[in-house]
Amino acid sequence: MADEKFEPNILVFCCNWCSYAGADLAGVSRLQMPPHFRVIRTMCSGRVDPEFILHAFSKGIDGVLVAGCHVGDCHYIGGNYRTRRRVPLLKNMLKQFGMDSERLKLDWVSAAEGDKFQKVITEFTEKITELGPSPYRAK
């Protein structure tokens, strides 16, 4: 229905050592955030296999955010070096699938950046709301 309000489904992958702690800090600091996302914690952003993201999109998720430690701060040293290559390559491929590549986003959030987590998730939710439901929904 055109006038029915669109409530996006957003999946967030947070690495255990930085971004999950950052998201947690945003929560305990009671920062206001849109409620449309679910967090999956992985040990490192490098553990987020592109297959997980494709799987989520194939199930009709509207947007996927991958959050990890800043480059140079990864607990496993080089995990996010991989992430920062996989995500842009996957975005290029998603474009070929006909998807708006902004449905996938990578950002760095440290354990101290609760406010950054709030900002990133708020802006991402706005973007996905603007894009509307994923074309892979109900496929």
Add this chain to the structure above:
Amino acid sequence: MDKLKIAIARGATCSGCEIEFVDINERLLDVLGIADIVYAPTLMDIKHKDVEAMPDKSIDICLYNGAVRLEESEYEAKLLAKKSKIMVAFGSCAYTGGIPGLANITNRQKIFETVYRDTASTENPDFVVPQTKCEVSGYELTLPELFDEGVKLLDDVVEVDYYLPGCPPLVGQINTLLDVVINWVGGKGELPPKGTVIASSKTLCEECNREKKENMRIQKIYRPHEIEIDPEKCLMEQGIICLGPATRGGCGAKCINDGNMPCRGCGGPTAAVLDQGGSILSAIASVLNITDSESTVTDEEIEKMVSQIVDPLGTFYRFGLPASLLKRKVTEKVV
């Protein structure tokens, strides 16, 4: 003992699979000694109505090759599944969609425009395209419908017992399948569990003879014709995209060991993988020019690095787009 009844059914096929079956050479005579080929439209004059007249489950094994992209292919698959005890997806096209599966990045209208209007050798000012029904001199002529939703897997339309990967499956793999079936018919062996892929359970890299380095890095991506390929070193290390890490072994790494060419993935995904393209994307991106001064590398530089792969979808899903998680291209609503 009654002779084994074999059917060789086909969808959108290039017939390479059927040729490869005949390529089992003198073995074919052994096979024909114990088996009758009861349906093989490529090799003999036989129609669907002849199969319709056969009792259900009277055929022992049906080898279905080619992709399912026409109404008629789907009908043939369903008919043969009803008449056969064992259904085998024979070759990449039936198993994972194969080369015809790449049509899933477009749709019927665009295919018609290209084929019946835009190609250089076509002159068709009225843009006449195939119709499923038309009337000519008082007779109704029909053609099967080309699916608008794209290429389907054999698995999408019927229950498949075994999968034989490869474009085409190699003689050795065909012989393995025949051995199993012949032993079963002779009461000398059991059939493998339903769903078995008749190939290796390991990745193709394990069958590759090349020297593999521990900490391999790709510095720059090349296409095979752009460099002199060293036949001893891993192709990835030389910057050539090789689908070995995400592909199921079974062919003996034929293209690499015999042809000095990269694997393009016709063996389909390995057992441990959800999505062949996602898996190779991950493997390649993970070794793409990571250096010791990573912190100084900007996002723009990374953008450039990954954009060297000009057609990730076509490269990573060359033989398996309809079997991928996303299956086909979609269109975003314009906001």
